[in-house]
Each structure stands twice: as structure tokens, then as C-alpha cells.
Amino acid sequence: MQRNSGLEAIIKAKCPQCREGNMFQYPLIRVDKFSKMNTYCPNCKLRFEVEPGFFIGAMYISYAFSIGIFLILGLSLYHIFGDPELWVYLATIPTSVVVLMPFIFRYSRVLFLHWFGGVSFQKQQGGL
Numbered sequence: 001m002q003r004n005s006g007l008e009a010i011i012k013a014k015c016p017q018c019r020e021g022n023m024f025q026y027p028l029i030r031v032d033k034f035s036k037m038n039t040y041c042p043n044c045k046l047r048f049e050v051e052p053g054f055f056i057g058a059m060y061i062s063y064a065f066s067i068g069i070f071l072i073l074g075l076s077l078y079h080i081f082g083d084p085e086l087w088v089y090l091a092t093i094p095t096s097v098v099v100l101m102p103f104i105f106r107y108s109r110v111l112f113l114h115w116f117g118g119v120s121f122q123k124q125q126g127g128l
Contacts (some may be wrong), residue, residue: 013110017121018043021044022044023041052095061112062108102114
């Protein structure tokens with residue numbers, strides 16, 4: 001079986017150590033359970049929460065995603081729709097951020113663990 005690349009592991013929300021195990025219990029399409037995260041990697045048994053409160057730092061990445069969405073939508077509305085009325089901005093931008101919240105939540109945690117978790121990829125020898 002071919003291993004995922006680092007970027008592929010991030011996109012698929014896989015473990016940073018083995019790049020095989022899922023970080024989350026349910027697929028992203030299950031928005032009612034988007035936050036259910038595995039405690040340990042089902043493949044290599046890595047504990048995802050490196051230390052208590054580790055994922056609090058993921059809020060900075062979540063904030064960056066939200067600001068990016070605000071900027072992109074705000075500038076798009078301004079340039080494409082010719083600076084619509086204020087209520088259009090107030091209805092569109094916060095609604096979009098709320099709708100994208102499952103994505104923002106997951107990928108802020110995935111990126112934080114991959115970039116700042118101190119976990120490196122370990123190629124497993126042999127095979128099962």
C-alpha cells in the first residue's frame with residue numbers, strides 16, 4: 001500500500017506520524033459530528049492531543065481562516081457586485097463563516113498538529 005504524502009495526509013486529515021490513520025471519527029460530510037476526534041491514531045496509536053489543551057493553539061489558525069474568508073468575500077462582493085448595501089455584507093460574510101465552521105474547525109486542528117505537534121513521519125517497516 002502506498003503511503004500518503006505530507007500534503008495528502010493534511011488534506012485527508014490523516015495522522016502526521018503514519019499518514020494512514022484518520023484523525024476524526026466521522027467524515028466531514030457528517031456536520032452534526034464534525035468535532036468528534038479520535039484520541040489515538042487507529043493505525044499507529046499516536047496520541048493526537050500532544051499535551052492537555054494542545055489544540056487551543058489551533059484557534060490562531062481558525063482565526064486566520066476566518067479572516068481570510070472575510071477578506072475574500074468582502075473584496076469579492078465589493079468588486080463583483082459593485083459595493084452592495086451594508087446588509088448584504090452583514091448577511092453573506094458571517095453566514096459563510098458559520099456554514100464553513102466544520103471545515104475551519106477540522107483543518108485548523110489538522111494543520112496545527114502537523115505543523116506544531118512535534119510529530120514527524122515515521123515510515124513503518126514490514127507490513128500487515
